[in-house]
Structure formats: structure tokens, C-alpha cells
Amino acid sequence: MKNNLYAIVDLETTGGQAGNDRITEIAIAIHDGEKIIDSFETLINPERSIPYNITQITGITQEMVEDAPKFFEVAKKVVQLTEGKVFVAHNVRFDYNFLRAEFKRLGYTYTRKLLCTVRLSRKAFPWIGRYSLGHLIKHFKIEVNDRHRAMADVMATVNVFERILDMEEQEEAIDKMVNLGVKESRLPPNISLPMLHELPEETGVYYFHAKDGEVIYVGKSINIKSRVMQHFADQTPKGEKISSGVHEITYEITGSELIALLKESCEIKALHPKINRAQRARNFPYIIYMHENEQGYLCVDFAKVSKKQKKEFKILREYPSLNSARGGITRILEQFELCQKYCHVDSVSSPCFYYHIHKCRGACIEEESPEDYNARVLEAIDTLRIDFTEDFLIYDKGRNEEEKAVVLVENGEYRGYGFIEISEEGISNYQAKDVIDNYPHNPDVAKIIQLFLSKGKVERVVKL
Numbered sequence: 379m380k381n382n383l384y385a386i387v388d389l390e391t392t393g394g395q396a397g398n399d400r401i402t403e404i405a406i407a408i409h410d411g412e413k414i415i416d417s418f419e420t421l422i423n424p425e426r427s428i429p430y431n432i433t434q435i436t437g438i439t440q441e442m443v444e445d446a447p448k449f450f451e452v453a454k455k456v457v458q459l460t461e462g463k464v465f466v467a468h469n470v471r472f473d474y475n476f477l478r479a480e481f482k483r484l485g486y487t488y489t490r491k492l493l494c495t496v497r498l499s500r501k502a503f504p505w506i507g508r509y510s511l512g513h514l515i516k517h518f519k520i521e522v523n524d525r526h527r528a529m530a531d532v533m534a535t536v537n538v539f540e541r542i543l544d545m546e547e548q549e550e551a552i553d554k555m556v557n558l559g560v561k562e563s564r565l566p567p568n569i570s571l572p573m574l575h576e577l578p579e580e581t582g583v584y585y586f587h588a589k590d591g592e593v594i595y596v597g598k599s600i601n602i603k604s605r606v607m608q609h610f611a612d613q614t615p616k617g618e619k620i621s622s623g624v625h626e627i628t629y630e631i632t633g634s635e636l637i638a639l640l641k642e643s644c645e646i647k648a649l650h651p652k653i654n655r656a657q658r659a660r661n662f663p664y665i666i667y668m669h670e671n672e673q674g675y676l677c678v679d680f681a682k683v684s685k686k687q688k689k690e691f692k693i694l695r696e697y698p699s700l701n702s703a704r705g706g707i708t709r710i711l712e713q714f715e716l717c718q719k720y721c722h723v724d725s726v727s728s729p730c731f732y733y734h735i736h737k738c739r740g741a742c743i744e745e746e747s748p749e750d751y752n753a754r755v756l757e758a759i760d761t762l763r764i765d766f767t768e769d770f771l772i773y774d775k776g777r778n779e780e781e782k783a784v785v786l787v788e789n790g791e792y793r794g795y796g797f798i799e800i801s802e803e804g805i806s807n808y809q810a811k812d813v814i815d816n817y818p819h820n821p822d823v824a825k826i827i828q829l830f831l832s833k834g835k836v837e838r839v840v841k842l
Contacts, residue, residue, distance in 0.1 A: 382556075384409040384493070385463040386539060388531040389473045390436045392424050396472075396479040400424035401449060402438050405528035406459050407536055409466075411543060414536065418459055419529040421446035436526045449480045457488070464556055465490035468511045468535045478579070483779065489603070491556050491575055495538055501551050502542045514538050558604065559611030568625045574610065577603035580631045581775075583641045586653075587626040595620055595653040598642040602629050620653055634774035634783035636836055637795050639826045644817050662696035662821065664703040666762065668755075674748035675741055676755040677720045680707055694762050697821060710758035717741040717751070766790050769842040771810050772827070776800075784810045785827065788842070791819035792827060807840060 386407045393399035401422045408416035421438065423446045433439050456477070467473040470492050481488035499509045506517055511534055515522055520537045524530040542548050562571050568589075577584075579601050586595040586609075599605030610621045632638040646654050666680050669692065680703040683691065697703040711721050711732075718724035718732045719742040732738035741751040761767070772785040776797055782805065786793040796813035798805055817823075830836055 382411060383463045384411070384466045384539070385460040385490075386466045386532055386535050387460070387473050387477075388467060388528045388535065389476050390438055390526070390528050391476055392426060392428050392432055394472075396475040399476075400426055401476055401480060402428060402432075402436070402443055403528040404452070404456065405532040406456070407529075407532050408459060408463065409536060409539070416459070417529075417532075418455060419532075420452055422452065423448045437524075438527075450484055453481065453484060453486070457486075460490055463490070464493050466493045466495060466535070466539060468495045468531070468538070470494035470496075485778075487578065487580075489576065489579060493552065493556050495535055495542070497555060498542050498548065498551065499538060502545055502548050511535065511538075558607040560607050561611075564613075564621075565610060566622060566624050569610070569627070573627075574603065574607050577606055577627070578629065578631060579603045581633055581635050581638050582629055582631040583638055583645065584627060584629040585645075586620065586624045586651075587628065588623050589625040591626075593645075593649045593651050594623055595651050596642055596645045596649060598635075598638040600635055600638075602631075631777050632783065633777040633781075633797075634836075636772065636774055636785065636826070636830045637783045639830075640785070640792075640795060640817070640823055643820075643822050643826060647818075647820075647822075662698050664697040664700055665691060665693045666695045666697070666703055666706050667691040667693050668759065671720070673744065674752075675717075675720050676748075676752045677722070678707060678710070678716070678755065678758075679722045680704060694759055695821075702821065706762060710762055712737070713761070714754045714758040715739060716755065716758060720751075763790075766824070766827075771807055771840045771842060772831075772836050773805075773810070773838040773840065774836045782837075784813060786811060786814045787827065792817070792823045793819070807842060 386409055388405050389401050390403040391399050391401050402424050403419070403421050405419040406417065407414045421443050423443045425448060428438060428440050428443070465474055471494070474490070474492060478488050496509050499506070499514060506514070511531060512525070514520070515534050518537065518541065520534050522530050522534050557571055560571065560574065565571070581600045582602055583596065583598045584602050584606055585593050588594050597605060606627060609617060612618070612621070630641070632641060663682050663684070664680060665683055665688065666678060669677055669679070671677050678694070681691070682700065695706055697706060707721050707723065710716060711718065711723060715737055717738045718730035719726065724730040728743075729740070730738055730742045733740055733742060739746040739751070766787050767790070769788045772787070774783040774785070776782045781797050781799050783795060783797055785795045794814045794817040796815050798810055798813045831839065
């Protein structure tokens with residue numbers, strides 16, 4: 379790895395959020411594995427105010443950056459200096475994500491091989507215990523004149539990095555970190571490390587193709603490059619099965635993680651890739667159905683049936699697996715205080731277990747009348763038959779800053795998704811519905827949407 383060139387980078391910023399905060403200073407030292415061969419540093423006008431607490435830490439004031447170049451004025455220099463080099467920083471994701479965000483605002487995708495000196499230090503100096511740059515400076519008695527300024531911190535990082543490079547046994551660790559654990563000798567003939575490093579670090583869906591073009595695996599990730607490289611680093615039988623037959627990799631950026639999951643689910647069902655196991659089901663042989671017993675109580679049960687047999691049942695809901703069907707019954711059982719006996723969870727003739735713990739109102743021993751019990755069963759059935767009780771649009775992150783992703787749920791079902799450009803007038807729900815491409819509804823996509831809504835992982839939900 380000493381034959382590599384390294385771009386050792388440090389940034390000062392207006393805060394800790396790459397999506398909202400901006401760079402106020404950048405320093406880069408180009409290192410050939412033995413010494414610094416080039417360097418660059420400049421203050422940056424962040425085009426926004428610098429918080430007082432940040433000035434207290436860095437010493438960079440608003441007056442200092444007023445006449446400094448804006449990022450777009452130094453962007454070309456940054457690209458040229460770091461191109462073909464390994465991007466090195468202490469806590470590399472912080473600096474790298476800020477640079478990527480700045481370049482993204484300019485419409486440019488910035489991608490580099492990464493190396494983190496925090497992770498390297500943990501491996502090289504396990505006895506130290508703490509690995510912040512400040513602690514390493516103190517431990518190694520590194521002379522730093524202007525702490526928390528970009529070039530001063532770069533030089534401190536260079537000092538730490540050179541100590542690691544001098545330890546011969548660390549070369550393999552460096553190589554492993556740069557290539558995310560992928561060994562070039564283990565890659566399929568048509569896949570190379572440079573090809574993997576060129577994959578986007580964006581959210582989307584990726585496809586592994588066999589030599590004849592057939593899609594053998596579909597996956598999704600919030601970082602396509604990282605996830606694909608994990609597949610090729612995985613040396614388990616499953617990992618080798620996934621990676622060994624790959625001849626080509628394609629992908630589609632979605633921006634939104636929700637869209638990526640919905641697209642992945644749809645593609646797996648449509649393409650039926652031979653390596654995917656989850657979400658392959660296109661048929662749903664397990665059903666929840668209803669019938670009335672001799673005492674007049676409505677009973678809810680589940681069964682596995684053929685397409686032909688389905689006509690014989692009053693089907694409430696279809697499922698891909700036995701566990702998911704059982705889960706559907708368990709949900710309404712608990713939510714509506716139904717009887718375990720009449721939901722075929724408890725087959726005993728005496729009071730069911732839920733009756734003993736006051737979760738069943740006594741239908742199993744005719745303590746509750748059929749009329750009262752059946753009223754709750756019908757309520758439960760209404761919730762079981764549909765996945766969503768309201769119509770709504772989900773707005774989420776788009777593929778770039780000029781658009782939003784949109785998901786439509788209507789008449790209790792997922793209808794599809796699309797992308798819409800953001801205009802100065804804003805986006806109307808009518809316009810959003812117009813960009814929706816239709817996709818099939820099924821229990822898998824319903825579950826995906828419900829999970830994202832429950833966790834608040836989308837930007838905005840608008841009821842229609």
C-alpha cells in the first residue's frame with residue numbers, strides 16, 4: 379500500500395450536519411507513503427453565518443471568511459488534487475460526507491477510496507484506548523500550534539498516519555480497509571476493484587447479472603457501493619454463491635430508501651432471481667377466512683389452500699407464509715379482545731387462556747352473546763381486509779435536490795410511486811398523483827410502507 383498516493387484531508391465546518399451545514403476551511407496534504415509531496419489549504423466562504431460556539435472551537439470568524447472563495451471556486455482544485463488518491467481523514471466519514479454534499483449541490487458526484495485513521499489507530503495502537511485526534515496528539519506528544527484549524531489537524535493526522543505506515547504489519551489492514559475487505563484475487567473474472575470503487579454511494583437498487591444477462595440477485599442499500607463490496611468480501615458459502623456468478627453489475631438510484639425497498643420487492647417478484655429468497659412470493663397460498671359456528675359465533679381461521687380451493691372460502695386476507703397468516707390473526711385477536719377458541723389459537727372446550735387473563739370476554743363459554751361478540755369480529759375484519767384506512771401521499775427524498783419521491787396509497791392499497799420536480803410554486807397533490815407509475819399491491823409492500831410510517835422515516839405524509 380506504500381505505493382499508493384494518499385490525500386489526507388481535514389475540514390472545518392459551521393456544524394455537524396453535512397446536509398445543512400457548510401465548509402469554512404479545507405486543507406489537503408498529498409502523501410506518497412513516505413512524505414508529503416503537495417498541499418493545499420484555504421478558508422471557504424460558507425455563504426451562511428458561523429455559529430458563535432463553532433467560532434469558539436475553531437477560531438474562524440465571519441470576518442475571516444467574507445472575502446474567502448466560495449466552494450465552487452475551489453471545487454476543481456479539490457477534484458484534481460484528490461483524483462486517483464486514497465481519501466484519508468481522522469473520522470473519514472465526517473469530512474468525506476461534507477465534501478460529497480458540497481459537490482452534490484454543484485451537480486457533481488464525488489467518489490473516492492476511503493481510509494480512516496481512527497479505525498487504523500485502533501488496530502495499530504490497541505493499548506492507547508482512546509483515539510480522538512486530540513488524545514493521539516497528547517499521547518504521541520505531537521506539536522500542534524493551531525488546533526482545530528484545517529492544516530494543523532491535517533499535519534497531526536499525517537504524523538499519526540506515518541507512524542502506522544512504519545508498522546509493516548499494518549499494510550494488510552490498510553489494504554483491507556481501503557477495499558472494504560474485498561480481495562481482488564477472489565473477484566469473478568469480469569469484476570475488478572476499480573469497477574467496484576466506481577459504484578455510487580447513493581441509495582438505490584442494484585442488480586447482479588450472470589454472463590447471459592440474467593438477473594441472479596437484486597438488492598437495495600442506502601450506499602450501493604458499500605453494500606455490493608460487502609457481498610464480494612463475504613467468504614461464507616452464501617456470500618461466495620452470490621458473488622461467484624456475477625458477470626455484470628447494474629443499478630438504479632432512487633434517493634428515497636422507501637422507494638428502494640418498494641422497487642426491490644417489485645423486481646424480486648417480477649424477475650424471480652435465483653439467489654434471492656425473501657419476497658419471492660407472487661402467490662399467497664395461506665388465507666384467513668371466516669365462518670359461523672352452530673352457536674352463531676363468527677369464527678376466524680387460517681389455512682393453506684390452492685387457487686381452486688379459494689372459491690370455497692370466505693377469504694378475508696391472503697398471505698405468503700403460515701407465520702404471516704398466524705400473525706394476522708394474532709393482531710386482531712389482541713386488538714379486539716377476541717376469543718382464542720373462535721380464532722383457532724386455543725382448541726380447548728373450556729374457557730380459553732385469554733379468558734383467564736381477562737383478554738377474552740367469555741364467548742368461549744357463552745358468557746358473551748353472539749351479537750356482542752360478532753360486532754367486534756366484524757370490526758376486526760374491516761381492519762384485516764385492508765392495509766390502510768385512509769388515502770395519502772408520502773413525500774420523500776428524491777434522486778437529487780430538485781425533486782421529491784412520491785408514494786400513493788389509495789382505497790386501502792399501495793398504488794405506486796414516482797418522482798416530481800420541485801417548483802417555486804410548490805407541489806400540489808394533484809400534480810404528485812399524476813407522476814405515479816402503477817405497481818402491484820401485496821402484503822410485502824404494505825408491510826414496508828407501514829414500517830416506514832411507524833418509524834417516521836419519511837419526510838412528509840399528506841392525507842387526501
